[in-house]
Every structure is written in structure tokens, then in C-alpha cells.
Amino acid sequence: MASPHHLAHWYPTAAYLYVLWLDTLALAWEYLRRNPDYRLDWLRRHRRPQAAQDAALRWGLRLLEDPALDARDAHPAWLPGYAAVVQLYPDADPPPDAAAFAFWSLPGHKQLLHDGKGLALIARSPGRCSRFALAPGLEDGMAVAYAHRGGAVAPARNQPPSVGLAVAKPRPTPAALLELHTLQALDATLAGASLREVAEGLFGADAVADWYSDGGLRSKVRRLVRRGDALMRGGYRRIAQLPPLEKGRSDADANRP
Numbered sequence: 001m002a003s004p005h006h007l008a009h010w011y012p013t014a015a016y017l018y019v020l021w022l023d024t025l026a027l028a029w030e031y032l033r034r035n036p037d038y039r040l041d042w043l044r045r046h047r048r049p050q051a052a053q054d055a056a057l058r059w060g061l062r063l064l065e066d067p068a069l070d071a072r073d074a075h076p077a078w079l080p081g082y083a084a085v086v087q088l089y090p091d092a093d094p095p096p097d098a099a100a101f102a103f104w105s106l107p108g109h110k111q112l113l114h115d116g117k118g119l120a121l122i123a124r125s126p127g128r129c130s131r132f133a134l135a136p137g138l139e140d141g142m143a144v145a146y147a148h149r150g151g152a153v154a155p156a157r158n159q160p161p162s163v164g165l166a167v168a169k170p171r172p173t174p175a176a177l178l179e180l181h182t183l184q185a186l187d188a189t190l191a192g193a194s195l196r197e198v199a200e201g202l203f204g205a206d207a208v209a210d211w212y213s214d215g216g217l218r219s220k221v222r223r224l225v226r227r228g229d230a231l232m233r234g235g236y237r238r239i240a241q242l243p244p245l246e247k248g249r250s251d252a253d254a255n256r257p
Contacts, residue, residue: 008188008191008193009187009191010184010187010188010191010193010201011188011201013180013184013201013202016180016183016184017180018070018071018072019071019176019179019180019183020172020176020177020179020180021129021176022071022129022179023084023129023131024082024084024239024240024241025076025078025082025084025131025239025240026071026129027071027179027236027239028078028236028237028239028240029065029071029074029076029236030070030071030179030183031183031186031228031231031232031235031236031239032059032060032067032076032232032236033065033067033068033069033070033074034067034183034186034187034190034232035232035233038059038067039067041055041056041059041064042064042065042066042067045064052064057079060078060079060237060240060242061076061077061078061079062077062078062079062117063077065077075111075113075120075122077117077120078240078242079242080133081240081241081242081243082131082240082241084131085131085132085133086130086131086132086133086146086147087132087133087135087146087147088101088132088133088134088135088138088144088145088146089135089138089144089145089146089147090135090137090138090139090142090143090144090145091142091143091144091145092145094143094145098143098144099143099144100141100142100143100144101138101139101140101141101142101143101144102140102141103121103140104140106121106123106130107123107125108123108124108125108130109123109124109125110122110123111123111124118133118134118135118136119133119134120132120133120134121133121134181202181224182224182227182228182231183228184198184201184202185198185202185221185224185225185228186225186228186229186231186232188201189225189228189229195218195221195222195225196208196211198221198224198225199211199217199218199221202221202224203217
């Protein structure tokens with residue numbers, strides 16, 4: 001008879017394959033939404049609206065987002081600072097060969113939303129996720145100028161702003177596999193699984209046959225669990241290019257951004 005953890009939501013690795021194609025902001029959300037304190041803030045949001053707004057800012061968001069939604073369906077409104085978000089403006093003095101903003105020509109599945117500050121556009125396709133902040137007054141067909149923070153890749157002249165902004169590769173990278181394993185291990189430990197059960201879920205029953213003599217595998221799983229916990233409790237801010245946690249907070253807030 002199969003042990004109960006075989007039926008747990010975290011056990012099938014196939015359920016985490018979508019993680020391989022997430023960009024860094026989406027990964028940051030995956031870690032944040034698992035934080036128990038964040039989940040409590042979400043549940044309490046209707047009781048004290050102003051407190052909910054303050055909580056969102058502490059977490060690095062403009063608005064609280066439903067933690068039940070994974071990165072495929074969630075649209076967290078992050079505070080500004082992420083370098084790869086391209087800001088699009090109407091070009092007030094365009095050259096003759098200026099590129100035009102062509103919404104429907106952007107490759108991939110497009111999502112247009114208001115993030116509490118302005119319009120944001122996300123365009124996703126296999127191996128690519130492009131994010132844009134749209135200035136007021138920008139309309140389809142207008143000559144467009146773009147701005148980006150240091151570190152982002154700028155499109156070349158006459159190319160759509162989405163060109164050159166891919167943040168994932170067609171094939172999973174070792175770094176992407178690390179995030180998949182880290183999130184799966186984090187979910188397992190949050191559900192109460194032992195390190196051995198985590199190892200079996202990630203690497204298979206054969207891998208843990210010599211669990212008590214294989215210190216290397218135990219160490220690897222332990223590192224994954226620690227990494228996931230650290231990212232959930234504040235490390236996600238580095239992924240999202242947000243300022244680090246403030247110093248000098250009370251012990252009660254030590255685990256809360």
C-alpha cells in the first residue's frame with residue numbers, strides 16, 4: 001500500500017514543470033505566496049483595508065494578490081525597480097523610421113492589467129516573458145519610445161520592444177531545475193514531510209534506497225529545504241530586485257518583509 005505522501009499535492013514532480021519557464025518576477029511570487037505570514041495578511045485584508053495596503057507595501061507589492069494563484073494565473077503588482085520591465089511612452093518627436101506600438105503584433109499570450117498605479121502588459125510565449133509599463137496616452141499604432149532601468153536589454157531600432165527581452169531559454173537550465181526542486185522541497189516540508197520523503201519525491205524511491213548511508217543525498221535535500229525557506233521568508237526580494245529587509249525591526253516582524 002502506498003504511503004500517504006504519495007498522494008500529497010507536492011509529490012508529483014510533473015505538477016511543477018511550469019516552474020521551468022517562469023521569469024524571475026514570477027519565481028519571486030512563487031516563493032512569496034507560500035509564506036504563512038503573507039497568507040494571513042491576505043485572509044485579513046477585508047477587515048482593515050489600510051492595514052492591508054501597508055502590508056502589501058511591506059511585502060514589496062502595490063496590492064495584495066491571492067496566494068492560491070500560482071504564477072500562471074496571478075498578476076502581482078510589484079513595486080517598481082525590476083530592471084527588465086520596459087516602460088513605453090508616446091514618442092513626442094519620432095524619427096521617420098520610428099517603431100510603432102503594435103499591441104497585436106507582440107508575440108505570445110498577452111495580459112493587460114492595472115496594477116494600482118498604471119497599465120501593465122505581460123506577453124508570454126514558450127521560453128519568453130516580456131513585461132511592459134504603459135504610459136498614459138499611449139495608443140495602438142503610435143510611435144513609441146522606451147525606457148529601461150540599468151541591466152535590462154534594450155531592443156534595437158525598428159524592432160518591437162519585446163525583441164531581446166526573453167528571460168528564459170527554450171531548454172530548462174540547471175538554474176531552472178534548481179528552482180523546481182527548491183519549490184517542491186519547500187511545499188513538502190510545509191506539508192510536514194520528512195527529509196527522506198522529500199528526497200523520494202524529488203529523486204525517486206531508488207535514490208533513497210541507501211538513505212542512511214548516503215550522506216550526500218541527505219545534504220543535498222537539506223540544502224534545498226533551507227534554500228526554499230530562506231527565499232520564502234525574504235530572499236524572494238532579491239529575485240524581484242526589491243530593496244532588502246529593513247534593519248532594526250522588532251522580533252515580531254523579523255520574518256515579515
